[in-house]
Amino acid sequence: MRDEVLEVRFGGYMVAEVHQKFWEAMARGEFITDAAQGAGSYRKQGARWLVACGGVRPRRGRNLKGRCLTFAEREEIALLRARRQGVRQIAAAVGRSPSTISRELRRNADRRGGYRASIAHAAAYERACRPKPAKLVANPRLRERVESDLDQKYSPEQIAGRLRREFPEDPEMQVHHETIYQALYLQSRGALRRELTRRLRTGRSVRKPGRRAGQRKNRIPDPVSITERAPEADDRAVPGHWEGDLILGRRNASAIGTLVERTTNYTMLVHLPDGYTPELMRQALARKIQTLPKALRASLTWDQGTEMRDWKHVKLAADIEVYFADPHSPWQRPVNENTNGLLRQYFPKGSDLSVHSEADLDAVAAELNGRPRKRLEFRKPIEDIGPLLLQ
Incomplete structure (x- = not known):
């Protein structure tokens, strides 16, 4: 032994x-x-x-x-x-x-x-290890009943409650709903088939940790909501208000930052050759924004990705107000979302984005800014923003 x-x-x-x-x-x-x-x-x-x-x-x-x-x-x-x-x-x-x-x-x-x-x-x-045989392994009759009910899309709690009702005097035919969940998710127990997880309402094969309200850690410390952004940014009347996001490469291992001006659709791409951790992101983003004249640095609206954890550093270094869209609300950054779709012509999904140099990104941005846009009555973004860039 x-x-x-x-x-x-x-x-x-x-x-x-x-x-x-x-x-x-x-x-x-x-x-x-x-x-x-x-x-x-x-x-x-x-x-x-x-x-x-x-x-x-x-x-x-x-x-x-x-x-x-x-x-x-x-x-x-x-x-x-x-x-x-x-x-x-x-x-x-x-x-x-x-x-x-x-x-x-x-x-x-x-x-x-x-x-x-x-x-x-x-x-x-x-x-x-002192192994104790699981109840659903040791009792074939109970296991067959649970599997049959799962096939009918009963939830584990419904199954457990029904068994208590049908077999009130027979504890061997009763089982706690947590036992059923663990038998499904812990295959080492050998009790229930993994494919039965598809019968659950969520269909998940891996259990998602449950959290109480307010327990989940916020991605962004002290975010400033998009609702506090100046009204002039909403109607796109005054240039200088930007939307930002990332486009991700294969297996989310590489990324390119995208910045789009709301009024003119002018696009800048942020080079992130070594990844998009908060530290790398804040440095590259601030450096890119600093190339703009002060008149075009009114605000930046980003989604709530963890890469913007150090947004306060960006705000101070680039002298720009930073706001965050609501979670799962891409329509609050429509110009950026549309531009990211156009950029996929140059950077297909599933490709390695780290192979592109900063010069490559600048060339793609220049080509995109030279395209006529319907929203601009077929003017080019560079034509609308060009005079402002020279200030």
């Missing part, structure tokens, strides 16, 4: 002090990127954790209260043991009792008597 345990392959999911930080952040309303970074990882790994667990936070690793050795402590033990330190010396360095260290070395050494942190942690993780 001991040899079988030692064959368990070590994985990051076993390090509770790391991945549980990720789940705690998700429960607080953080986004995947922020939650993964808080756990010392990255967005793709966070997405893997979500998918592997079906979006359900694992119970294992919660509230250990220092009782169990952490992976970091096991790494320290392995390092000190390699230096031929004694049990009491290791215990003093790690801050554990000598009996804890002695028991750890005795239980979790490999076949040759050596001690490696990854092997020891995997062995301890597997040994701590």
Whole structure:
């Protein structure tokens, strides 16, 4: 049995002090990127954790209260043991009792008597598992009934409530709705078929973390609503009011910033060769806006993307007022949305946008600004804004 345990392959999911930080952040309303970074990882790994667990936070690793050795402590033990330190010396360095260290070395050494942190942690993780057969696995009759009701598009709560009504004296034919959800999303339990998630109202194969009202973290700190923008920007009578957004490349790994003047449709493209993190975005955007004369820097309206987290820096550096459209309201930035559609002729969806140089972007913007526009009575944007650019 001991040899079988030692064959368990070590994985990051076993390090509770790391991945549980990720789940705690998700429960607080953080986004995947922020939650993964808080756990010392990255967005793709966070997405893997979500998918592997079906979006359900694992119970294992919660509230250990220092009782169990952490992976970091096991790494320290392995390092000190390699230096031929004694049990009491290791215990003093790690801050554990000598009996804890002695028991750890005795239980979790490999076949040759050596001690490696990854092997020891995997062995301890597997040994701590006390599997209990899921109710929907152990009771075929109940499982068939639940699957039949799911096929009829009953919700788990409706199924659980109906079973309590039909079998009030038979607890073996009753099940909590959360048990059904976990059986659907946690395929490791082997209770219900994953394809049955399509019968749920949402149709999601991964559970979305539920949050209470006001719990979700705001993307933008202290955003100024578009409703506070000057009336002259709404009627497009005075040039100098801009709309901005990003167009994204393949797998959202690259981006180009777009700036469109509301009155003249004049377009500028922001070069983002190294990504569109808030830090990179604020620098590139401010630098681009600073090329405009002061008369054309009245306001900028952006959507509520995380790339504009540092909007206050942009406001100060470029001396321009910044406003934000309401969530999921692209019609509040119509000129920009229309221009982004035109730009897809040059930058198709699914392509790598980082391959384009700043000179390439300027050339595309110049070509777009030289197109006649119906809204301008077939004048060109450069013709309307040209005299203002020379001021």
